[in-house]
Amino acid sequence: EAGVAQSPRYKIIEKRQSVAFWCNPISGHATLYWYQQILGQGPKLLIQFQNNGVVDDSQLPKDRFSAERLKGVDSTLKIQPAKLEDSAVYLCASSLAGTGFNIQYFGAGTRLSVL
Amino acid sequence: AQKVTQAQTEISVVEKEDVTLDCVYETRDTTYYLFWYKQPPSGELVFLIRRNSFDEQNEISGRYSWNFQKSTSSFNFTITASQVVDSAVYFCALRYNQGGKLIFGQGTELSVKP
Numbered sequence: 001e002a003g004v005a006q007s008p009r010y011k012i013i014e015k016r017q018s019v020a021f022w023c024n025p026i027s028g029h030a031t032l033y034w035y036q037q038i039l040g041q042g043p044k045l046l047i048q049f050q051n052n053g054v055v056d057d058s059q060l061p062k063d064r065f066s067a068e069r070l071k072g073v074d075s076t077l078k079i080q081p082a083k084l085e086d087s088a089v090y091l092c093a094s095s096l097a098g099t100g101f102n103i104q105y106f107g108a109g110t111r112l113s114v115l
Numbered sequence: 116a117q118k119v120t121q122a123q124t125e126i127s128v129v130e131k132e133d134v135t136l137d138c139v140y141e142t143r144d145t146t147y148y149l150f151w152y153k154q155p156p157s158g159e160l161v162f163l164i165r166r167n168s169f170d171e172q173n174e175i176s177g178r179y180s181w182n183f184q185k186s187t188s189s190f191n192f193t194i195t196a197s198q199v200v201d202s203a204v205y206f207c208a209l210r211y212n213q214g215g216k217l218i219f220g221q222g223t224e225l226s227v228k229p
Contacts, residue, residue: 003159033216040221040222041221041222042119042206042208042219042220042221042222043160043206043217043219044219045215045216045217048215048216055215056215056216089158091160093160098215099212099213100146100147100148100167100210100211100212100213101148101165101167103150103162103165104162104217105162106152106159106160106161107159108157108158108159109158109159111158
């Protein structure tokens with residue numbers, strides 16, 4: 001079974017530029033998550049989708065970050081414009097359902113450097 | 116508030132030593148779930164184990180074992196006879212019964228030297 005796919009693996013941009021990350025979850029997984037992991041810290045949730053609807057985006061900086069999950073399968077996370085503090089690894093995860101005991105499976109992440 | 120604390124930032128051991136990674140959590144919920152993940156240098160978070168709050172039975176899987184104690188709000192992870200391949204950052208995480216996000220600790224970086 002294929003895992004969670006993310007691209008690109010690395011991205012370097014200058015501040016104020018735009019960037020987009022793509023995620024394809026495990027087949028059949030209804031719930032998709034985007035986490036931000038700053039160096040030396042644990043991941044923090046940015047947004048959670050259930051199929052193509054948003055369940056939790058309370059920690060998403062909506063003035064610059066946006067995400068969508070059209071057709072309830074793959075998802076795109078965008079930053080526009082990027083700031084220096086956005087330098088981090090962006091992890092996508094998926095699970096069969098959004099309830100507590102379900103395991104979240106993670107992709108390898110996209111490492112973003114904002115110069 | 117829900118919180119996970121991994122007080123050990125870095126641990127360094129020599130191969131074949133046993134090592135315990137500590138995890139202390141805070142929650143007011145009576146039903147919750149605990150997880151451990153491993154993050155090797157490649158970056159992908161690899162699921163290791165999950166526990167629900169009603170199951171305090173300890174678990175052993177090969178060289179790995181987990182000790183869950185509700186009385187002390189701890190969910191510690193022990194690696195017996197550590198190997199170089201165990202070198203990674205290990206995260207403990209907490210989740211509500213209703214689902215949603217994982218709340219991660221800061222992680223413990225384990226370095227196993229030959």
